[in-house]
Amino acid sequence: METLTIGDFAARSGVAPSALRYYEREGLIRSTRTSGNQRRYERTELRRVAFIRIAQQVGVTLDEIRAALAELPENRTPTRADWARLSDRWRHRLEEKISLMQRLRDDLSGCIGCGCLSLNRCKLINPGDQFADEGPGARILLNPPASS
Amino acid sequence: METLTIGDFAARSGVAPSALRYYEREGLIRSTRTSGNQRRYERTELRRVAFIRIAQQVGVTLDEIRAALAELPENRTPTRADWARLSDRWRHRLEEKISLMQRLRDDLSGCIGCGCLSLNRCKLINPGDQFADEGPGARILLNPPASS
DNA sequence: CCTTGAGTTGAAGTGCGCTTCAACTTGCAG
């Protein structure tokens, strides 16, 4: 039992078989086939799925994840160093995300809750005093949630 | 110029007019109408939109946001205390989200990058040694990104 | 007045990340 069936792989990875097939269609994971055309997964693929789920938690799209995974070697099983390189990149993204949320947390009560009337002095609504040249009035400067 | 047209409101809030109409249909924001049936927004609505965008950054659905906003008083402009109460709740959610990401960050290189073979001892893949009774083998225990 | 940019509606469309379905095939336990 060197490889896993899609059912076992799904149980191990916590990802539904339909999602795994979807990931494969999208080029995020790989499988081999039995003589009868059934998928078989190597255990190392679990690492890919783990990476995918973690990246999704950080708010990364499958497109970006595919791009990242594409940097892993194609012809050999990725080494620890290969994964470390990728992980390091995502660690940076995580850090960025974390500090965004910390900023949000620190400013939330102070701004939303403040009832202040001078909105254009507010860090959350208008961080960095931008838009000063686009006429008066405060603007909300959060990114669209797409980048969440 | 007590109230804002949808165009001005969109510019101030950083949210497209189409999205504002959508939010209104969904019961997240309110507007009054002119005699000619055009929307006019009170400036206090900006606070609602700010709240919505912040909550979205934290990964909250519009459904949940609507539920939260429903706790604001209907018949009067929300006071600072009203907003503070709401903000405090979200601050907790933010804190949770932040610590999840910090855990992710701290474990990422150590686990994904480690190349370790004893997957079932890995914090990220199997935090808290759960599933020990569901047969051998590691499982990835991240939440689905829906909760992101 | 008249033009023109801004606003209105309902219905349909979009993109992402999957899930569901129907019709069919495999693989293993008894």
Added chain:
DNA sequence: CTGCAAGTTGAAGCGCACTTCAACTCAAGG
């Protein structure tokens, strides 16, 4: 060898959060 759970496919569907479109009306400056 059979029965049945588990696997296969392509196509369609779904939920969320919007956006786009067409056809129409409003508001305000010249």
